[in-house]
Each structure stands twice: as C-alpha cells, then as structure tokens.
Amino acid sequence: MEQNILGGKVTVMGATTRKPQPGQGHTGNNLSxxxxxxxxxxxxxxxxxxxxxxxxxxxxxxxxxxxxxxxxxxxxxxxxxxxxxxxxxxxxxxxxxxxxxxxxxxxxxxxxxxxxxxxxxxxxxxxxxxxxxxxxxxxxxxxxxxxxxxxxxxxxxxxxxxxxxxxxxxxxxxxxxxxxxxxxxxxxxxxxxxxxxxxxxxxxxxxxxxxxxxxxxxxxxxxxxxxxxxxxxxxxxxxxxxxxxxxxxxxxxxxxxxxxxxxxxxxxxxxxxxxxxxxxxxxxxxxxxxxxxxxxxxxxxxxxxxxxxxxxxxxxxxxxxxxxxxxxLIPILHPFxxxxxxxxxxxxxxxxxxxxxxxxxxxxGNGNTGQAFNILAGVVTMFFLYTYAMINVAAFVESFAGNPSFRPGFRYYHWLQALVAAAGCAVTAFLIHPLTAVCAAGIISAMVVLLRRRSLKVRFGDARWGFFYSRLKANLHQLSIMPVHPKNWRPAVLVFSGNPKTRFTLVQYALWIGEERGIVTLVRILPGNIQDLMEKRQTALTQLKKTFQDYGVSGFSTVMVLPDLDQGICAALQAHPPGPLKHNTVIFGWSSDPARAQSFTRHLRIVRAMGMNLVIINAKGLPQDPEKIFIDIWWRGKKNGSLMIILAHLLTLNRPWADATIRLFRIIQDPAGMQPAKQALEALLREARVKAETRVIVSTDSFETVFKSISTDASVVFIGFNLPEQSEAEAFQARYTRTLAPLPTLIMVSSVGDCDLFA
Incomplete structure (x- = not known):
C-alpha cells in the first residue's frame, strides 16, 4: 500500500499477524x-x-x-x-x-x-x-x-x-x-x-x-x-x-x-x-x-x-x-x-x-503371581499423582501470579483448569489410600524442608494481625536478597496525579498499565506550610483513596506538603516504599507551559539519575469506539521499544483493551530494506510472544511528519524519546508540544533498560 504524505513518498508494507512462538532451546539430539x-x-x-x-x-x-x-x-x-x-x-x-x-x-x-x-x-x-x-x-x-x-x-x-x-x-x-x-x-x-x-x-x-x-x-x-x-x-x-x-x-x-x-x-x-x-x-x-x-x-x-x-x-x-x-540442590547427587x-x-x-x-x-523374586506388579502399580500411581499435581500448581502459580512475562505460546489454557487438576490429583490420591497419600505428602514436605537454604520462622501474635505482619516482613526481606531478573519485572509506578478529578485520563492509563500486574502509587503535591494545610492534606489523601475505590482497583496514595511544587516532586521521587517495592517507573502528565520547561526537564533528569523509567502521558481522553481500538508503537530501538511493547501488552490485559490491535511501526529510508526490516519485526514479536501487526514505512520525511500522519486513527500512541539536556529544555518542550497537538492520547517512554521484552 502506498500513500503520499506531504509530498514525500511513503510505502507501508501490509500488516501481518503471527502467533508468537517461544524461543528454541539448544539440544544435543535434536529430536522432533x-x-x-x-x-x-x-x-x-x-x-x-x-x-x-x-x-x-x-x-x-x-x-x-x-x-x-x-x-x-x-x-x-x-x-x-x-x-x-x-x-x-x-x-x-x-x-x-x-x-x-x-x-x-x-x-x-x-x-x-x-x-x-x-x-x-x-x-x-x-x-x-x-x-x-x-x-x-x-x-x-x-x-x-x-x-x-x-x-x-x-x-x-x-x-x-x-x-x-x-x-x-x-x-x-x-x-x-x-x-x-x-x-x-x-x-x-x-x-x-x-x-x-x-x-x-x-x-x-x-x-x-x-x-x-x-x-x-x-x-x-x-x-x-x-x-x-x-x-x-x-x-x-x-x-x-x-x-x-x-x-x-x-x-x-x-x-x-x-x-x-x-x-x-x-x-x-x-x-x-x-x-x-x-x-x-x-x-x-x-x-x-x-x-x-x-x-x-x-x-x-x-x-x-x-x-x-x-x-x-x-x-x-x-x-x-x-x-x-x-x-x-543436593550434594549427594553431584556425581550424577x-x-x-x-x-x-x-x-x-x-x-x-x-x-x-x-x-x-x-x-x-519369582513374582509370577502378579502381586509385586500390583504393589508397584500403586507406588507408581501415587508418585505420578503428586508429580501431576505439582505440574499443575506450577502452571497455576505462573498464571495466577500475573507476571507480565507469562505470555505462553499455547493459548488454550486458564489458571482455573490447572487449579482443578491439582485438586483432582490430591483428592484422587486420598481416595485411593489415605494413609499412603499422607505419607507421600509427608515425604515430599520433608524434602522441601531439607532443601530450604534459609529457614523462615514466623511468630504468631494474638489474632491474625501478627501473623500477616511477620509474613510481610519476612517476604519483603526475602525479596530484597533475591537477585533481580528481567523475567520478574513488574511495573511499580509512581504517578504524579495531582487532583485525580481533573486528570482523569492520566490516572486511568496509569492504573491500566500498573495496577493489574504491579503496584500503583498516586501522589499529590500541595505547596505551602504543612501546619496550615494539615486538614487540606487529609482531605486530599481521602480523595486519592476514594479514587481507587471508585475504579474498583487496589493501590497506594500519598499527599506531600512542601513550600513549592518542585521541592515536593523532588521529595516524592526520593521517598519510596521499603526494599523491593521501590518504584521503577514514574509517570508525569505532559507540561506545555513554557514557564515550566526548565523545572519539568530538571525533574525528568532527576528521575533518570535515580535509575527509574520515565513515562509521560499527553492525555486526550479515553477510547471512544470499542470496535476500532488501535495501540500504535513506533519502534526506533530495543531499549525504549522493549518497555513500550510490555506497557502495550499490559494495556491489553484490561477488559476495555482486550480486543485492541497492537500495530508495530518502523520507518526506513531505503526501499531495499523493507523486507528485511519486516522480517526482523516479525521475528522480534515471535520471540517476545506478543501478538501484533507489523508495518514497515519507507519515507524520507521526518519521523514527526510520518507518525503524525499515520497514527491519527489510533486510540493511544507509544513513542520513545531521548532525555534532553537542561539547556535544550525550551526547544524540547516546544517541539513535542507541536508534535502532540493533532494526535490522540500519546505515551512517551524513556527506559533505563531494566525490563527485557524477551524474558
């Protein structure tokens, strides 16, 4: 398909949808x-x-x-x-x-x-x-x-x-x-x-x-x-x-x-x-x-x-x-x-x-009576029932835990099916022979205890509060000492929401991205003296908590009172939850006020210096046509591209976006590179296990010109951006303000590279 964009020839290669395929493992025998x-x-x-x-x-x-x-x-x-x-x-x-x-x-x-x-x-x-x-x-x-x-x-x-x-x-x-x-x-x-x-x-x-x-x-x-x-x-x-x-x-x-x-x-x-x-x-x-x-x-x-x-x-x-x-795991097995x-x-x-x-x-012995055979049949049955149960538990944990990395290529699966199968195995084992089932469970439990490298001791207080508190503390500590792996990346989002009633779209997108698979914290800054604004602070905090209730989601909120807005933002960026729950992604609304260009850029650079991902949302409202929902991603490299695709995938996990079509775009200048570029995008999607359409565009026009012309029909658009120098603050703000004007809701992403699309 070809079309002219402001006089420049643009070729868009047809969209294709492929079922994602997981990566292949290395083997010695290469059996089919x-x-x-x-x-x-x-x-x-x-x-x-x-x-x-x-x-x-x-x-x-x-x-x-x-x-x-x-x-x-x-x-x-x-x-x-x-x-x-x-x-x-x-x-x-x-x-x-x-x-x-x-x-x-x-x-x-x-x-x-x-x-x-x-x-x-x-x-x-x-x-x-x-x-x-x-x-x-x-x-x-x-x-x-x-x-x-x-x-x-x-x-x-x-x-x-x-x-x-x-x-x-x-x-x-x-x-x-x-x-x-x-x-x-x-x-x-x-x-x-x-x-x-x-x-x-x-x-x-x-x-x-x-x-x-x-x-x-x-x-x-x-x-x-x-x-x-x-x-x-x-x-x-x-x-x-x-x-x-x-x-x-x-x-x-x-x-x-x-x-x-x-x-x-x-x-x-x-x-x-x-x-x-x-x-x-x-x-x-x-x-x-x-x-x-x-x-x-x-x-x-x-x-x-x-x-x-x-x-x-x-x-x-x-x-x-x-x-x-x-x-x-077991020293005695090392020779094997x-x-x-x-x-x-x-x-x-x-x-x-x-x-x-x-x-x-x-x-x-000379077991020609078949008795030994029947005894072994019982032993084999019991062991396999427990093995089957644990396989189903593993699948249930993977799915129900909600890791964004759980994107199986096999689509005919649901965590409820795995839970039913695991329960069925356990019930069947007990119906066959309760004592043997208990003994088998005891043996497996004993092996689990022996294999633990660290013993977790839980002290019970009166009622349930003490139990949950001690478990929370133990789990937070355990998470803090575990090595971080990109496969386990989850969005821990800090959202500068301001008054959520006036920034409805910003808050909604933040919740769509982070609430289902991660943690969302809404923060509001009140400039002034804390002694004078204590009552207003409590009112604002109640309003943020009510926002979660109104949306029917879970999350956290905080209100900070400091002499001015900029000090409040800096303080909020440095104040984070304990250990492994610290924020890895910060969401700002786009600021088009020229008077705030310098301070806005300064905050962006502080976020990056603290090792967190940047997401800027230019809110233009929510999707209006449920029949035609498009999520456009403009690919310009793996660093920002990985995070953009994962965020788009997280959007599709929400009911309003369940039928959305993800469109992955890439612009090249040489027509000879169209087919290789398209094949590269399709290979990327297969390895990432994300379903999307791919479009390769050949054009000599500027990136802003091309993507503004093509993504006007999208529901939301993702683009990556490079962090501007402080001296470029006004030019950065002016350029993107012009670019964003004709587009729908646009999400700008700058990644620190902590999440891996292929994990």
Missing part, C-alpha cells in the same frame, strides 16, 4: 515432536496395562465404571498436559522435563522435592514394566515360570545396553516397536469386534467386584499407570530440537491417541469376553480371538508394549536426576550431573537407575 515426545509417550501409554491389566479392570469394575475410570484418569492427564503446554511455551525449556518446569516456576525447594519424586516414579516404572513383560512371557510360555527372575534380569541388561547407546538409538528401536504394537492392537481389537456379543456386553456393563478384595479405587490404582506415559516424552525435553513446539504437540497427541485406543478396548472387549475371561485370562483370550488367528501378533504386541514402556522410563529417569544434580558425548547422555544417572531396577526385581 514425533520421535522425541509422541513416540516414547504413546508407547508407555499403550503399555503393559493395555494387555495385562485392562481386561481385569473391565471384569471387576464393569464396562460403565471402567469408562468412568478411563475418563477420570485421562481428565487428570489431559489437564496436566495443557498445563505442561502452557509452561513449556512460556520459557526456553532445558533438560529435566517436568522437574525443570516445576523448579523454574515455583522454586528450587519444591521443584527439587518433586524432581526426586518424579525420578523415583520413573525409576520404579522400569522394573514395573519389566515385571509386566516377564509375566506376559511366563503366561505365554508356562514352562519358563521357574526362570521368572532370570528373565527379568536379562531383560534389564538388554534395555540398559540400548539406552546406554544413546537416545537416538533408543528412539530408533521404539519406531520398530511401535510398528509391532500397532499391528498387535489392530489384531486384538479386530478380533474383539468379530466376537462382539451385545448380550455379553449387557452382562458385563455393571460391576462385579471380588467381594472384600477389590473396589472402584483399588482397580483405579491398577489402571492409572496406563495414562502416566506423558512423563516419558516430557522427560526428553533436553533432547528436543524445539521443546516449545514438540512438548505440546507430542503430549496432547499421545493423550488423545491413548484415550481412543483404551476406549475402544473397553467397549469391544467388554462385549467379546465373559467376566471370568476378563478377570482371569483376558490376555489369553485376546490371543485366541485375534484376527486371522494371529495370536502371535498379540504376544509380540505385549512384548513390544512392555519393553518400549520400560525403555521410555529408562531414558527419562536418568535425565530427571541429572537435571536435579546440575542445579546442585555429568553427561557423556556431544548429546550429554546421563551415563552416571543411568547406572543409578539400573541399580534401582535390579534391586526391585530381586525384591520381587
């Missing part, structure tokens, strides 16, 4: 979503439970209650997968899978405790699946029953060798296994369809629990490991080419596929096998009913499923403990942080997993 996440996840989901225990659960619980178990299990997993998708697309993801996501969201103490729990759950899953494989082999070849433990140990050694060769070889082996598994599933589901009997379906519809032995929750705990396979894929985060894209796609794809397969199995096998067959010989019946008498495919499938599940856990568990060790080769394979942690696996198999 299919090979690195979907494959290990689905092979663990469609594992030993599918062949060796699903029929038993159907026979005990009946078709209807088994569907309830399936829906409840997958609801927990699906909601957790959504939380994982949100957190993993909000920050570059490194090795450690769920541990990494939790520890970077809710801190190293709880993250380390859950990391150990996750390692235990995945490490115990290895012998769990190996015992399932051995049981299936013994049931297929009964003569081998006396060699149960030997077969399990040989299988362990075989899987260790494959895993030791590296993740790439393990994934290649899983592709072959998945082919066998697919043929097996088609064989037994097709056979069940051929043998389907509606009368048998009706008889098996209700429950048939073995009296005084099994209940709904007891069979639930046996079935639940069927849906825990997503951890196998998430734990491969350090080996993925693009974790932000691979984890959501691979995880959600595996959950959906598992739900379909298990749902078909419940419906078809429930109508193809008698209750006795389901409880006592479901696997054998699957083999005998297979299509084209291909029972060998079902046998091959259960072998493939159990071995692939064990292999996925064998790959995942060492990577979790390696990530925990690298964070150096080192990796081998270019892909940084966790060899030391792999040997640890091997040792735990062999010890568990030796404990199980």
């Amino acid at each position: 979503a299919f090979g690195g996440v979907f494959t290990p996840s689905i092979l663990t989901i469609l594992g030993v439970i599918l062949f060796m225990r699903a029929g038993f659960v159907i026979g005990q619980a009946g078709i209807f209650q088994t569907i309830l178990i399936l829906c409840l299990s997958h609801a927990i997993t699906l909601l957790t997968a959504i939380s994982v998708s949100a957190v993993s697309t909000n920050t570059p993801v490194s090795a450690g899978g769920a541990y990494f996501l939790i520890s970077r969201s809710i801190g190293p103490e709880l993250g380390g405790a859950i990391g150990l729990a996750l390692f235990c759950s995945q490490a115990i899953s290895v012998p769990f699946y190996i015992l399932g494989f051995t049981e299936s082999m013994i049931r297929t070849f009964p003569a081998l029953g006396v060699h149960f433990r030997t077969i399990a140990l040989i299988t362990t050694a075989f899987l260790f060798i494959i895993t030791r060769a590296g993740a790439r070889w393990a994934v290649r082996a899983q592709f072959l296994i998945m082919t066998v598994l697919l043929l097996s599933i088609l064989a037994f589901l097709g056979g069940a369809l051929v043998h389907f009997d509606i009368h048998l379906f009706s008889k098996n519809f209700g429950p048939g629990y073995t009296k005084d032995i099994y209940t709904f929750w007891k069979v639930f705990v046996i079935y639940f490991p069927a849906v825990t396979g997503i951890m196998a894929g998430i734990s491969m985060s350090g080996d993925l080419k693009n974790p932000a894209r691979a984890i959501p796609a691979g995880t959600l794809g595996a959950v959906a596929t598992g739900l379909i397969v298990y749902g078909l199995q419940i419906l078809l096998c429930g109508g193809a096998q008698s209750r006795e067959e389901l409880i006592y010989s479901s696997f054998e019946t699957l083999c005998s009913q297979a299509l084209f008498n291909a029972g060998f495919l079902v046998v091959a499938g259960v072998f493939a499923a159990t071995l692939s599940s064990a292999l996925g856990s064998f790959m995942g568990a060492p990577r979790v403990i390696q990530a925990v060790a690298r964070d150096r 942080e080192k990796g081998a080769g270019q892909a940084n394979e966790p060899v030391s942690a792999l040997w640890l997993t091997l040792g735990l696996t062999m010890a568990t198999i030796l404990w199980a």
Whole structure:
C-alpha cells in the first residue's frame, strides 16, 4: 500500500499477524515432536496395562465404571498436559522435563522435592514394566515360570545396553516397536469386534467386584499407570530440537491417541469376553480371538508394549536426576550431573537407575503371581499423582501470579483448569489410600524442608494481625536478597496525579498499565506550610483513596506538603516504599507551559539519575469506539521499544483493551530494506510472544511528519524519546508540544533498560 504524505513518498508494507512462538532451546539430539515426545509417550501409554491389566479392570469394575475410570484418569492427564503446554511455551525449556518446569516456576525447594519424586516414579516404572513383560512371557510360555527372575534380569541388561547407546538409538528401536504394537492392537481389537456379543456386553456393563478384595479405587490404582506415559516424552525435553513446539504437540497427541485406543478396548472387549475371561485370562483370550488367528501378533504386541514402556522410563529417569544434580540442590547427587558425548547422555544417572531396577526385581523374586506388579502399580500411581499435581500448581502459580512475562505460546489454557487438576490429583490420591497419600505428602514436605537454604520462622501474635505482619516482613526481606531478573519485572509506578478529578485520563492509563500486574502509587503535591494545610492534606489523601475505590482497583496514595511544587516532586521521587517495592517507573502528565520547561526537564533528569523509567502521558481522553481500538508503537530501538511493547501488552490485559490491535511501526529510508526490516519485526514479536501487526514505512520525511500522519486513527500512541539536556529544555518542550497537538492520547517512554521484552 502506498500513500503520499506531504509530498514525500511513503510505502507501508501490509500488516501481518503471527502467533508468537517461544524461543528454541539448544539440544544435543535434536529430536522432533514425533520421535522425541509422541513416540516414547504413546508407547508407555499403550503399555503393559493395555494387555495385562485392562481386561481385569473391565471384569471387576464393569464396562460403565471402567469408562468412568478411563475418563477420570485421562481428565487428570489431559489437564496436566495443557498445563505442561502452557509452561513449556512460556520459557526456553532445558533438560529435566517436568522437574525443570516445576523448579523454574515455583522454586528450587519444591521443584527439587518433586524432581526426586518424579525420578523415583520413573525409576520404579522400569522394573514395573519389566515385571509386566516377564509375566506376559511366563503366561505365554508356562514352562519358563521357574526362570521368572532370570528373565527379568536379562531383560534389564538388554534395555540398559540400548539406552546406554544413546537416545537416538533408543528412539530408533521404539519406531520398530511401535510398528509391532500397532499391528498387535489392530489384531486384538479386530478380533474383539468379530466376537462382539451385545448380550455379553449387557452382562458385563455393571460391576462385579471380588467381594472384600477389590473396589472402584483399588482397580483405579491398577489402571492409572496406563495414562502416566506423558512423563516419558516430557522427560526428553533436553533432547528436543524445539521443546516449545514438540512438548505440546507430542503430549496432547499421545493423550488423545491413548484415550481412543483404551476406549475402544473397553467397549469391544467388554462385549467379546465373559467376566471370568476378563478377570482371569483376558490376555489369553485376546490371543485366541485375534484376527486371522494371529495370536502371535498379540504376544509380540505385549512384548513390544512392555519393553518400549520400560525403555521410555529408562531414558527419562536418568535425565530427571541429572537435571536435579546440575542445579546442585543436593550434594549427594553431584556425581550424577555429568553427561557423556556431544548429546550429554546421563551415563552416571543411568547406572543409578539400573541399580534401582535390579534391586526391585530381586525384591520381587519369582513374582509370577502378579502381586509385586500390583504393589508397584500403586507406588507408581501415587508418585505420578503428586508429580501431576505439582505440574499443575506450577502452571497455576505462573498464571495466577500475573507476571507480565507469562505470555505462553499455547493459548488454550486458564489458571482455573490447572487449579482443578491439582485438586483432582490430591483428592484422587486420598481416595485411593489415605494413609499412603499422607505419607507421600509427608515425604515430599520433608524434602522441601531439607532443601530450604534459609529457614523462615514466623511468630504468631494474638489474632491474625501478627501473623500477616511477620509474613510481610519476612517476604519483603526475602525479596530484597533475591537477585533481580528481567523475567520478574513488574511495573511499580509512581504517578504524579495531582487532583485525580481533573486528570482523569492520566490516572486511568496509569492504573491500566500498573495496577493489574504491579503496584500503583498516586501522589499529590500541595505547596505551602504543612501546619496550615494539615486538614487540606487529609482531605486530599481521602480523595486519592476514594479514587481507587471508585475504579474498583487496589493501590497506594500519598499527599506531600512542601513550600513549592518542585521541592515536593523532588521529595516524592526520593521517598519510596521499603526494599523491593521501590518504584521503577514514574509517570508525569505532559507540561506545555513554557514557564515550566526548565523545572519539568530538571525533574525528568532527576528521575533518570535515580535509575527509574520515565513515562509521560499527553492525555486526550479515553477510547471512544470499542470496535476500532488501535495501540500504535513506533519502534526506533530495543531499549525504549522493549518497555513500550510490555506497557502495550499490559494495556491489553484490561477488559476495555482486550480486543485492541497492537500495530508495530518502523520507518526506513531505503526501499531495499523493507523486507528485511519486516522480517526482523516479525521475528522480534515471535520471540517476545506478543501478538501484533507489523508495518514497515519507507519515507524520507521526518519521523514527526510520518507518525503524525499515520497514527491519527489510533486510540493511544507509544513513542520513545531521548532525555534532553537542561539547556535544550525550551526547544524540547516546544517541539513535542507541536508534535502532540493533532494526535490522540500519546505515551512517551524513556527506559533505563531494566525490563527485557524477551524474558
């Protein structure tokens, strides 16, 4: 699109809107979503439970209650997968899978405790699946029953060798296994369809629990490991080419596929096998009913499923403990942080997993009765429930805390969903076995206490006031000693509001920018003698507090009485809240009074000298047309540009701006640079995870001429400015007064560089 602006040729490149994409993490193996996440996840989901225990659960619980178990299990997993998708697309993801996501969201103490729990759950899953494989082999070849433990140990050694060769070889082996598994599933589901009997379906519809032995929750705990396979894929985060894209796609794809397969199995096998067959010989019946008498495919499938599940856990568990060790939270784990080769394979942690696996198999003995398998199923279920709960808590904390940096590329997420999922995991754990749930929670809590570097002691006064006061003091102190990171930047805004009734627009924009995600303090200066103006000061303070009530928002206010306005502004800039709550952004209204040019510029320079961001608002009223709300940002460099984009993003978090369109403009002089400039803006937005349109304008006219001509239809305009020298005060004020005259509300930004758009 081309247009003439005051005789100068201006070319505006068409607007584009792209979904922001998070940055990509560096990896050694560069696995894809299919090979690195979907494959290990689905092979663990469609594992030993599918062949060796699903029929038993159907026979005990009946078709209807088994569907309830399936829906409840997958609801927990699906909601957790959504939380994982949100957190993993909000920050570059490194090795450690769920541990990494939790520890970077809710801190190293709880993250380390859950990391150990996750390692235990995945490490115990290895012998769990190996015992399932051995049981299936013994049931297929009964003569081998006396060699149960030997077969399990040989299988362990075989899987260790494959895993030791590296993740790439393990994934290649899983592709072959998945082919066998697919043929097996088609064989037994097709056979069940051929043998389907509606009368048998009706008889098996209700429950048939073995009296005084099994209940709904007891069979639930046996079935639940069927849906825990997503951890196998998430734990491969350090080996993925693009974790932000691979984890959501691979995880959600595996959950959906598992739900379909298990749902078909419940419906078809429930109508193809008698209750006795389901409880006592479901696997054998699957083999005998297979299509084209291909029972060998079902046998091959259960072998493939159990071995692939064990292999996925064998790959995942060492990577979790390696990530925990690298964070150096627990001294005893330091030997496990080192990796081998270019892909940084966790060899030391792999040997640890091997040792735990062999010890568990030796404990199980010749467990051909399946009792050891069922016990491990309960342990795995409990650990995974707590891990899932903490993943959801991490997502909830990230979202509900309201950091401006929480801008996940995965949009189908809400903090309420994460809260429901976390509560569901905790409730399910207690319904399964209250004592075990309490013990597991106690173990995790003890690990959290041990991992704390600093003990926070709270003294209770009478009633609640003392508790809140001591917690506030402890938290302020804790914040003051924590290193500041751009990711945690929040607007702490000091607004020179004057009388809020006469500066309505200024106050409203300040609240839109700062109240939702930060702290806003309104300050009014009363020139004069404090003894004479004490009553007026109290009235003004009440008025400021009422302003927050009228807007329905929270904030702070202060009124200062000093001999003149300039002294009052200087005093207010130096008087700030304690420690980490000190102001980082100061908002002034634009002053067009020539008589105040020198003092106005002096205040701007004082703000900068004190290391605070400057925001000047030339108030022209609020947006009038809710159907056409545009936020224009004129990009002239990263320093001011980062803060402008973040402030614009903060505006869109408010209801009146929810449907606003952010337009990012850049002016260049050479037409040859149009495409590179546009690509650079789009790349910037993708990395920043902010949705906006980009416009590149080619013009030889002055910046003021161009942006005044284009942004007249905007609701609000952001521009950056350089701090003027004191000798340039009058010229600075005069130039911008002329520039601002025809424009809507304009926000001028001068950043000190403390907030990073890409955090």
